[in-house]
Amino acid sequence: MTVTATDLRHLRRAVELARLALERGDEPFGSVLVSGAGRELFEDHNHVVERDETQHPELAIARWAGWHLRPxxxxxxxxxxxxxxxxxxxxxxxxxxxxxxxxxxxSAQLVTWRTAWGCPPGPVAALPIRQLVPDAVVEGPVPELEAEVKGLHEAFALAPR
Structure with a gap:
């Protein structure tokens, strides 16, 4: 795995967005789209609580990219x-x-954590990205951010509803 200092900076922004989602009462997921030239193009966080269960930031990025970027x-x-x-x-x-x-x-880490916290399984199997998109270039997990992200998910999982 070759995660650079620049990658870590963008990942930290994604984690900040996940924290924002949690602060708004939502599941803590955040994502950032960065151009090949290194410019941040679009960012979002989960909106599943306020809208619907399909309002994931990665889906918002894919939709935005489809409308705004050439192939x-x-x-x-x-x-x-x-x-x-x-x-x-x-x-x-x-x-x-x-x-x-x-x-x-x-996803495997998240499933393990959620199981340990007594959360019910999600409605969709947690499959690795490459199982769905075999040619995807994927890097992760990034150990430097594990404890922080785990803490966000634990706070959401154990919050009273």
Whole structure:
């Protein structure tokens, strides 16, 4: 895995967005789209509590990229995200032809944590991105951010509802 200092900076922004989602009462996921030239193009966080269960930031990035970037720009871009794409978001990433994905924590890590906290399983299997998009360039998890992201998810999982 070759996660650079620049990658870490963008991943930290994705984690900040995840924290913002948590502060707004939502599941802590955040993502940033960065051009091949290194310019941040679009960012978002989860909106599943206020809207619907499909309002993931990775899906919003795929939709935005499809409308605003040429195919070669999409292929050169990188998506930085606090958590590995779910199958819905991975499929959108593949269909739109986005480039590299760098995630802080994996779906497998999240499933393990949620199980330990007594959370019910999600409605969709937590599959690795490459199982859905075999040619995807994927890097993660990033150990430097694991404890912070785990803390965000624990706070959401254990919050009274």
């Amino acid at each position: 070669e720009e999409r292929a050169a871009a990188t998506v930085y995200t606090s958590g590995e794409h779910c199958p819905m978001c991975a499929a959108a990433h593949g269909w739109v032809g986005l480039g590299r994905i760098v995630y802080a924590v994996s």
